[in-house]
Amino acid sequence: MTVAIQAKGLTRVYRGSRRRPEIRAVDRADLEVQQGEVVGLLGPNGAGKTTMVRVLACLLRPTEGTAAVAGHDIRRSPQEVRAACGVSTEAPGLYERLTAVEYLTFFARVYGVPEREIGGRVKGQLGAAGLWDHRDERLAGFSKGMRQKVNLARALVHRPRVVFLDEPTSGLDVEAAGVVREHILEMSQDADTTFLLCTHNLPEAERLCSRIAVMNQGRIVATGAPEELKRRLFGGGLYRARLREAEARHVEAVRAVAGVEGVSREDHELVVQIAGREEEVNPRVVRSLVEAGAEVIAYAAEGRTLEEVYLRLVHQEGQEEGAG
Amino acid sequence: MRRAWLIARKDMKEAFGRRPAVLRTVVPAVLLSVLYGVMTGLGIRSAAGRPELMRAIAGQIPLFASVVTLLGAVAAVVVTADAIAGEKERRTIETLLATPASDLEIFVGKVVAALVPALGIGYGGGLLYFVVARALAGAEPLPIPPLMAAAKVIVGGVPLLTLMMAAVGVIVSSRCGSVTTANQLSGLLTLPLFGAALYAAFRISAWSPWQVLLVLLGLVALCAVLLVAGAKALGREEIIARLD
Numbered sequence: 104m105t106v107a108i109q110a111k112g113l114t115r116v117y118r119g120s121r122r123r124p125e126i127r128a129v130d131r132a133d134l135e136v137q138q139g140e141v142v143g144l145l146g147p148n149g150a151g152k153t154t155m156v157r158v159l160a161c162l163l164r165p166t167e168g169t170a171a172v173a174g175h176d177i178r179r180s181p182q183e184v185r186a187a188c189g190v191s192t193e194a195p196g197l198y199e200r201l202t203a204v205e206y207l208t209f210f211a212r213v214y215g216v217p218e219r220e221i222g223g224r225v226k227g228q229l230g231a232a233g234l235w236d237h238r239d240e241r242l243a244g245f246s247k248g249m250r251q252k253v254n255l256a257r258a259l260v261h262r263p264r265v266v267f268l269d270e271p272t273s274g275l276d277v278e279a280a281g282v283v284r285e286h287i288l289e290m291s292q293d294a295d296t297t298f299l300l301c302t303h304n305l306p307e308a309e310r311l312c313s314r315i316a317v318m319n320q321g322r323i324v325a326t327g328a329p330e331e332l333k334r335r336l337f338g339g340g341l342y343r344a345r346l347r348e349a350e351a352r353h354v355e356a357v358r359a360v361a362g363v364e365g366v367s368r369e370d371h372e373l374v375v376q377i378a379g380r381e382e383e384v385n386p387r388v389v390r391s392l393v394e395a396g397a398e399v400i401a402y403a404a405e406g407r408t409l410e411e412v413y414l415r416l417v418h419q420e421g422q423e424e425g426a427g
Numbered sequence: 428m429r430r431a432w433l434i435a436r437k438d439m440k441e442a443f444g445r446r447p448a449v450l451r452t453v454v455p456a457v458l459l460s461v462l463y464g465v466m467t468g469l470g471i472r473s474a475a476g477r478p479e480l481m482r483a484i485a486g487q488i489p490l491f492a493s494v495v496t497l498l499g500a501v502a503a504v505v506v507t508a509d510a511i512a513g514e515k516e517r518r519t520i521e522t523l524l525a526t527p528a529s530d531l532e533i534f535v536g537k538v539v540a541a542l543v544p545a546l547g548i549g550y551g552g553g554l555l556y557f558v559v560a561r562a563l564a565g566a567e568p569l570p571i572p573p574l575m576a577a578a579k580v581i582v583g584g585v586p587l588l589t590l591m592m593a594a595v596g597v598i599v600s601s602r603c604g605s606v607t608t609a610n611q612l613s614g615l616l617t618l619p620l621f622g623a624a625l626y627a628a629f630r631i632s633a634w635s636p637w638q639v640l641l642v643l644l645g646l647v648a649l650c651a652v653l654l655v656a657g658a659k660a661l662g663r664e665e666i667i668a669r670l671d
Contacts, residue, residue: 190522192518192521196514196522210526213433214527
C-alpha cells in the first residue's frame, strides 16, 4: 500500500512576542496515513489540529521534523504538495461575486486542470453536491450548507490525491450537516483519494473514518481504528448477559472462566469484561452460565463509545503532563 | 504566469462587482476630467488673440492631463487595499494560498488586477479631458508643445507610476489586517509618489529628452525592485500565521 501522508517529529512553533507567549502548536507529531484511508484527527480546541493540517498542506513551514504528502516532501516541494492536495477550511469564505460555476472553474484552472476537462469536472462536482440547478447564481446568496458544499466541491475539483477537511460540518444545522456528511461519505469511496478529517464531532468521525488520530496539546497521543482503540484502552471487550434471574452463583461461575477479567451484576444482567480472544472466551462464558443453571435471554457486546475513548485519551495525557 | 492572470481576472470581477469601489474610483475621475476639460477649453477660447494668456493656459495642459490620468493610480490604491487584506477579512485567502500558485504569481495577479482598471480609468479620464477641452475651445486649436509634454507623461510616466502605486498597495495590503488600515496606510505611502508625479508633469516641458529618459529608466528600475520585493514580502507563512 502507498503511504499518502507520513509525518515524523513534525513540530510547529509560533514565535512569541512581548504580548503573546511562544506557542508550540504541533509538538513532535508522528502520523502515517495510507492511500485511500479516511483518517479523523480529533482533539480539543487548541490541540493543534488546524496547524497540523496547515503544515501538511504547505501553508505553514514546520519548525522541526519532516513530512511527505502524496510522495512530495513538504520542505523541498511545497508547490507540488499544494497541487496534489485539496483543502477545505473551517468557515470558509467564498468569492461572493462569482457564480458557483465561475468559482469552481477559477480554482480548476489555478490547479492546472486541462481546459477541455474543466466543464465536466465542474458539472460533476456541482451535480454531486446537488447544486447544479444553482450553478449560475452568485455565491453571495447561498445558504451556509450550500456554501460548505461548494467549499467541498472546490477542494475536490482538481481530483487531489490527499484532501484535508477542517471541521466540514461546523456551524451547520442537523439537516445540512447530515447532507454534507453523506456527500463526504460518497466522495471517500474513491480508493485513490486520502482524507484527513479534523473534527470535534465524534459520531461523525466514527461514521466517516476508518482510523482516528487523537491530538492533545500538539501531540498525537493515539492512532488506530475506533474498535482497536476501544480494545486498547478498555481491554478485550465488554459484554452484557441478560438472564431471567441473575444470582451470585452465576457471577462466580463466570468469574471462574479463563480469559474473564471481571464480572459485575446489574439487576437481571451480568456485565462481563473479557481479556482474551472473544471467539474463545465468549462460548465458555455462555456455557458456564448455562451449566450454573442460568437462563440466558441475550448475550451481546456492550459498545464503548468513541467519546469514552477520546475522553480517556485526553485526560490520560493531561494527567501525564501534570505528573511530568 | 497564467495563474497570475487568472487571479487578476477573478480580482477584477470581485472588485468591480462592488458598487462602492466603482463609485470611489470612476465617479471622481469622470467629474475631475470634465471639470478640467471645461476649464481648459473655455480658457483657450477666451485667450484667442491674446498670446500671453494663451501661453499661460497652455502651460497648464500637461499638469491637468497628468492629474486626470493619474486618478487611475488612485483607483489602483483603492483596489489594492482590498487585494490581500480584503481576502483576509472575508476569509478567502487561505483557499487561495492553498493552491499551487507561487507567491510571485499571486503578487503579480493582485498588481495586474489593480493596474488594468486603473489604466482604463486613467486613460479614459485623459481622453474625456481632451474631448471636453477640444469641444469647448471653439475654433482655437489646442497648442501642440504642451500636448507633446503631456503625451510624455501620459505614455511613459503614468503606467509606471500606476504600477508602482499598485505594487506598494499590494505590499501594504499583505501586511495589514483590515481593508481600512490598508487603505489609510497605502494612501499615506503613495502621496509622495503622487506629489513627485505632479512635479514631473509641471516641469517636464523644461527637461531635455535625456532627462526624460533617465527618469523613465529610474521608474522602470524602481518597478522591478518593487515587484521582486513585493513577491518576497507577500509570504504565505506570515499571512496564515496572523489569520487567527
